Amino acid sequence: MKIGRIAVLMLPLLALVLAACGGAASTSSTSAVTTVTVEAKDFQLTPNRIEAKVGQKIRINFNNKGTVQHDFSVMVIQAKEMKSQSIGTHDMGAKTEEPQLHVTAPGGKSGWIEFIPTKAGTYDAFCTSPGHRDAGMRAQLVVTE
Numbered sequence: 001m002k003i004g005r006i007a008v009l010m011l012p013l014l015a016l017v018l019a020a021c022g023g024a025a026s027t028s029s030t031s032a033v034t035t036v037t038v039e040a041k042d043f044q045l046t047p048n049r050i051e052a053k054v055g056q057k058i059r060i061n062f063n064n065k066g067t068v069q070h071d072f073s074v075m076v077i078q079a080k081e082m083k084s085q086s087i088g089t090h091d092m093g094a095k096t097e098e099p100q101l102h103v104t105a106p107g108g109k110s111g112w113i114e115f116i117p118t119k120a121g122t123y124d125a126f127c128t129s130p131g132h133r134d135a136g137m138r139a140q141l142v143v144t145e
Contacts, residue, residue: 033114037061040070040105040127043135050125052117052143057081059114064105073099073128074141078119086111093130101125117143 127137
């Protein structure tokens with residue numbers, strides 16, 4: 001008889017514990033990562049428009065399908081928690097400033113960059129290798145609220 005009474009008293013407590021565990025396992029939209037794959041070819045970035053939201057972490061997987069070193073760069077952007085993995089370095093021509101967002105890879109290789117945009121706007125992305133931007137290696141990163 002005592003065991004039955006204890007079980008009845010423990011059911012609400014068990015329900016609370018299970019509800020708390022279920023809540024901890026869920027993910028919020030602010031912790032999710034939006035992943036976009038950008039392909040570089042000689043002389044094109046695909047897609048040429050990338051959309052992101054303020055406060056949403058974005059990961060750009062940069063796949064160089066071309067034959068020479070290419071990169072994906074944004075000179076100035078309002079963002080935080082920027083990190084990347086590039087392969088090698090390359091000639092950025094006469095540029096004296098480092099891009100705030102930058103990932104590079106030789107032909108046939110890949111890299112990535114992650115960041116959280118903090119301000120809405122349209123940001124120009126391009127390959128910084130001499131002549132590549134003018135040849136068409138451009139994209140827009142559009143950040144909305």
